[in-house]
Amino acid sequence: MTRRILAAFLGLTLALLIGVVVPLGVMASAHDRQAFADQTVSASAALASAAEEQLADHEHGTLISGILGYRPALVGNDEIAVYDKSGHVVIRGPAQLRVTPAQVAAALSGQTVQQWQENPQDGLLVLRPAYSGSRIVGAAVVQRAAQPLSQQVASLWLGLTLTGLAAILLATTLSIALARWVGRPLRRLDTTANRLGAGELTVRASTQMGPPETRHLAGTFNDMAGRLEALVGSHRTLVADISHQLRTPLAALRLRLELLHDDVDPAAAGELDGALGEIARLSRLVDGLLAVARAENTQPAPVTVDLTQLAAERVAIWSPLAAERHIQLLTSSSQASVAATPGHLEQVLDNLLANALDVTPHGGQITVAIRQHHDRVRLEVIDSGPGMTSAQRDQAFRRFWTQPGDSPSRDTTSSSGLGLAIVHRLITVDGGTIELSNVPDSGLAVQIDLHAAPG
Amino acid sequence: MAVGPDETAVPRANENPPTGLHVLVIEDDPAIGRQLERGLIRAGYGVSRAADGSQALLADPADVILLDLGLPDIDGLELCQRLRARSSAAIIAVTARSEEATRVATLDAGADDYLIKPFGFVELLARIRAVLRRINPIESGQLRHGSLTVDPRTRRVFVGDRDIALTPKEFDLLSCLAEDPGRALTRQEILERAWGGHWYGPSKVLDVHVASLRRKLGDPALIETVYGIGYRLASIE
Structure with a gap:
């Protein structure tokens, strides 16, 4: 936006300079030139009238004093010459004047001749007839050097150029200031919107900056964020409330069935066991929903976490179980620290390692890899299970998704279908991303990209 | 389940x-x-x-x-x-x-x-x-099972004379198994007892602690896996 405002301002300024200032300069310099010519012409008239009497009397001797009378009209180093009516030079200054006989003839025939000399130094040549009454008695010639004129024109153009540059500078400064005034609050609003989008629902925009429209926009944004927060809050409270409310009847049911269990014959007791199993499943589900509600409700509070050390600790904790199952648990990590909310990555790794151990056959291996690339750190957990189809990968982060063939009654936790949903939430709340892909000759790779810790 | x-x-x-x-x-x-x-x-x-x-x-x-x-x-x-x-x-x-x-x-x-x-x-x-x-x-009795001694009051565990250092979770897990040796406890029960009821996370965390406990006790056969149910302390001949 800064660029556009700058372009608009500079465009307008240049248009004004070209459309108005340049013609003004041209006009002014033409006017100066005309004035110069007029002055030169009147100087020649003064010379002609001074020379007139003497030319009429053929008294060349008195001509000099006549010329002296003309002096006041002379400027600086005007070159002058006087011709008599037959075209002979009567008097002329020290320098040679480039006067052609045709010009003299024209002047003697009654015309006033103005000629800008080819050599710009020489300036303007004016020839005019000298009259005695109505009779032409000779011609007066004045050549006035153009230097003062060109100086005047040059300083005019210099002034105009400086004015133009000042205008461009002013336009640039103003447009940058304007762009900042308009742009900064918009950029802040953008940052705020991004944070809101990332789940930081309490964030609000400043309504004290920028043009009124932006302030109004910030106000509207804040209203929207407030409503969103209330809505999401009530939704989460609802999930949590329902889960809590379910626990009391579940407790009553469980206690009742357990007591009944002792009073019935063994065949019926078997049925009751099944019912108790279902209650256990339901309780797990309630716990799971609460865990999801909690995960979704977490506010990011990232600190610097030594991911390498954390991963090594989790791997050490899980390795006895892996060893029992004859699964190799490998790590390949370079030193990396990330910005993450404390406790999140432990949960993430526990869930991922549990899943990986579930699908990896005896003799297989699981790799935990960490590597840093600029300001991102990739954490990868690769199992040697069967992998997932792309349809399964698309669904895997949804709540209640269970891997086909995963019997819900076998293990009531890992197949509640909430583990990956929680992992996804815990990663994204800290600004990370998570993806699943199949590794050729291996199994599923879970790839997590996290922000490297600053500094 | x-x-x-x-x-x-x-x-x-x-x-x-x-x-x-x-x-x-x-x-x-x-x-x-x-x-x-x-x-x-x-x-x-x-x-x-x-x-x-x-x-x-x-x-x-x-x-x-x-x-x-x-x-x-x-x-x-x-x-x-x-x-x-x-x-x-x-x-x-x-x-x-x-x-x-x-x-x-x-x-x-x-x-x-x-x-x-x-x-x-x-x-x-x-x-x-x-x-x-x-x-x-005063009423608290140590739980004994073969060479294994679990003292709930001091939260210490011995195998013979050897003092075994356990994490709190490992201790809770072992003591609920040792309260009634030979009885199989379901995974759900053990999680409820040792994890304060409502652990939500991978329940495989239980297997992790059992595996680590077996190592520390030095006798992998002491804690038996009851397939499809949970774990129990192996009965002593």
Whole structure:
């Protein structure tokens, strides 16, 4: 936006300079030139009238004093010459004047001749007839050097150029200031919107900056964020409330069935066991929903976490179980620290390692890899299970998704279908991303990209 | 989850005679209150009930108080503090809310332990025994099983003369298995006992601790996997 405002301002300024200032300069310099010519012409008239009497009397001797009378009209180093009516030079200054006989003839025939000399130094040549009454008695010639004129024109153009540059500078400064005034609050609003989008629902925009429209926009944004927060809050409270409310009847049911269990014959007791199993499943589900509600409700509070050390600790904790199952648990990590909310990555790794151990056959291996690339750190957990189809990968982060063939009654936790949903939430709340892909000759790779810790 | 008939049975009075101990059940939900009363009587305890806070404050003294925190008339934590002020009974708070803050607040208010709904009798009775042991350490017996000794009071474990350093979770896991050697505990039961009821996360965390416990005890066969059910301490020939 800064660029556009700058372009608009500079465009307008240049248009004004070209459309108005340049013609003004041209006009002014033409006017100066005309004035110069007029002055030169009147100087020649003064010379002609001074020379007139003497030319009429053929008294060349008195001509000099006549010329002296003309002096006041002379400027600086005007070159002058006087011709008599037959075209002979009567008097002329020290320098040679480039006067052609045709010009003299024209002047003697009654015309006033103005000629800008080819050599710009020489300036303007004016020839005019000298009259005695109505009779032409000779011609007066004045050549006035153009230097003062060109100086005047040059300083005019210099002034105009400086004015133009000042205008461009002013336009640039103003447009940058304007762009900042308009742009900064918009950029802040953008940052705020991004944070809101990332789940930081309490964030609000400043309504004290920028043009009124932006302030109004910030106000509207804040209203929207407030409503969103209330809505999401009530939704989460609802999930949590329902889960809590379910626990009391579940407790009553469980206690009742357990007591009944002792009073019935063994065949019926078997049925009751099944019912108790279902209650256990339901309780797990309630716990799971609460865990999801909690995960979704977490506010990011990232600190610097030594991911390498954390991963090594989790791997050490899980390795006895892996060893029992004859699964190799490998790590390949370079030193990396990330910005993450404390406790999140432990949960993430526990869930991922549990899943990986579930699908990896005896003799297989699981790799935990960490590597840093600029300001991102990739954490990868690769199992040697069967992998997932792309349809399964698309669904895997949804709540209640269970891997086909995963019997819900076998293990009531890992197949509640909430583990990956929680992992996804815990990663994204800290600004990370998570993806699943199949590794050729291996199994599923879970790839997590996290922000490297600053500094 | 397949549950064997032995795992959910309420322990009979003769399995664990509590010698005339009295439990006060403070519970506003009549269904739960009645089941608790029946189950505790069956397990050999004397039981009285209160349906709200004002009744609870008028009740006869008891050895153990089961206090539901969600009562209609008095805030559960406040009642807990008032009961604690006038009685030295062991208080086990019962709540439907599992948030960390609630747990901490409950313990701060003077409760000795807490249970999160829905719980079963096995867990309830184990907790009652545990709080009684803590209040009356003289009665606490070490649990012995072959060369394994588990001391719930000092929370130490020996194999022969060797002192085994365990994490708190490993200790809780081992002690609930050692309370009744040979009996298979379901995964659910062990998670409820050792993880304060409502661990939500991969339940494989249990297998992780069992694997690490087997290593530390130096005898992988001591803790047996009961496929499809859970774990038990291997019986000794």
